[in-house]
Amino acid sequence: DWIMGDYIEEAVARIREQVGDEEVILGLSGGVDSSVAAALIHRAIGDQLTCVFVDHGLLRLHEGDMVMDMFEGKLHAKVVRVDASELFLRELAGVSEPEQKRKIIGRLFVDVFKAEAAKLKASGQGHKGATFLAQGTIYPDVIESGGAKSKKAVTIKSHHNVGGLPEQLGLKLLEPLRDLFKDEVRELGVALGLPREMVYRHPFPGPGLGVRILGEVKKEYADLLRRADAIFIEELRNFTDEATGKTWYDLTSQAFTVFLPVKSVGVMGDGRTYDYVVALRAVQTSDFMTADWAELPYALLKKVSSRIINEVRGINRVTYDVSSKPPATIEWE
Ligand code: XMP
Numbered sequence: 610d611w612i613m614g615d616y617i618e619e620a621v622a623r624i625r626e627q628v629g630d631e632e633v634i635l636g637l638s639g640g641v642d643s644s645v646a647a648a649l650i651h652r653a654i655g656d657q658l659t660c661v662f663v664d665h666g667l668l669r670l671h672e673g674d675m676v677m678d679m680f681e682g683k684l685h686a687k688v689v690r691v692d693a694s695e696l697f698l699r700e701l702a703g704v705s706e707p708e709q710k711r712k713i714i715g716r717l718f719v720d721v722f723k724a725e726a727a728k729l730k731a732s733g734q735g736h737k738g739a740t741f742l743a744q745g746t747i748y749p750d751v752i753e754s755g756g757a758k759s760k761k762a763v764t765i766k767s768h769h770n771v772g773g774l775p776e777q778l779g780l781k782l783l784e785p786l787r788d789l790f791k792d793e794v795r796e797l798g799v800a801l802g803l804p805r806e807m808v809y810r811h812p813f814p815g816p817g818l819g820v821r822i823l824g825e826v827k828k829e830y831a832d833l834l835r836r837a838d839a840i841f842i843e844e845l846r847n848f849t850d851e852a853t854g855k856t857w858y859d860l861t862s863q864a865f866t867v868f869l870p871v872k873s874v875g876v877m878g879d880g881r882t883y884d885y886v887v888a889l890r891a892v893q894t895s896d897f898m899t900a901d902w903a904e905l906p907y908a909l910l911k912k913v914s915s916r917i918i919n920e921v922r923g924i925n926r927v928t929y930d931v932s933s934k935p936p937a938t939i940e941w942e
Pocket residue numbers: 711766767768769812813814815816863897934937938939940941942
């Protein structure tokens with residue numbers, strides 16, 4: 610619409626003025642905020658932007674390829690994809706405590722990004738390398754980190770953020786979404802030509818599947834979880850609620866699959882199986898501070914369960930999480 614069109618024009622002019630003929634790097638995660646920031650900055654300065662996409666191997670099924678297809682394939686942005694999955698798996702081996710896993714993932718993420726930024730500088734892509742670091746910070750992030758007053762005394766889960774990164778890299782900050790709320794960021798994303806489906810995705814935590822595999826992270830677990838989760842999400846998008854005409858994906862705020870590294874017995878054909886268990890989690894919430902488990906239709910749960918067990922060899926039991934927040938949290942770790 611014309612209001613968003615005006616907004617884009619203004620934002621583009623502001624970015625051009627701020628950046629001049631310098632260069633910008635941006636860490637692309639596949640999430641909504643960094644994606645919209647990338648699309649907007651690319652609209653403004655084209656090839657003066659280089660996106661660095663660190664693939665930690667804990668993304669959802671085909672997610673990395675989809676990010677590349679969108680930004681490199683369709684938007685023709687410069688994107689460096691770094692496959693760091695082996696590094697992450699190596700460093701996570703033997704670690705099962707959730708906060709420790711988060712810290713390792715956060716630290717490696719920053720390390721890999723910094724190394725890539727330094728490499729880009731050395732390779733002299735452009736005259737002097739990037740002088741700006743762009744981030745998809747949105748207004749609620751600004752408020753959240755603004756007052757020490759609002760900091761909770763106890764950290765329940767340390768969130769994956771990259772505070773202090775621009776200083777460490779000696780870069781100036783470019784944060785074109787700082788004034789926007791989430792729904793405005795989404796509208797902007799659509800107006801910039803990002804697919805609606807990408808822009809209206811459920812939130813996905815920075816540590817990714819790292820906190821959805823309980824305990825120690827292993828490649829085998831991540832591969833099983835990715836396939837099971839893709840089935841759950843596909844069926845949430847397939848099932849429509851008659852009363853509202855909306856899909857169950859849109860009727861839930863966040864939905865995902867959790868991998869439980871325990872084995873249970875089952876039967877399949879004339880054989881006995883002894884395989885892993887997954888839990889389905891779907892919640893409805895307005896602020897993610899409290900959340901109700903979603904009353905998904907039995908027909909949907911039935912379809913998802915039978916598809917996962919039949920299609921994902923290695924998983925023979927599917928459970929549904931009926932815990933609300935509080936006292937449970939949305940993620941299991
Ligand atoms: P919990 O599990 O605390 O989750 O009820 C609330 C919301 O925060 C997300 N979450 C995270 N996001 N890094 C993130 O970027 C994290 O470490 C992290 N832990 C939880 C969670 O997905 C939910 O939307």
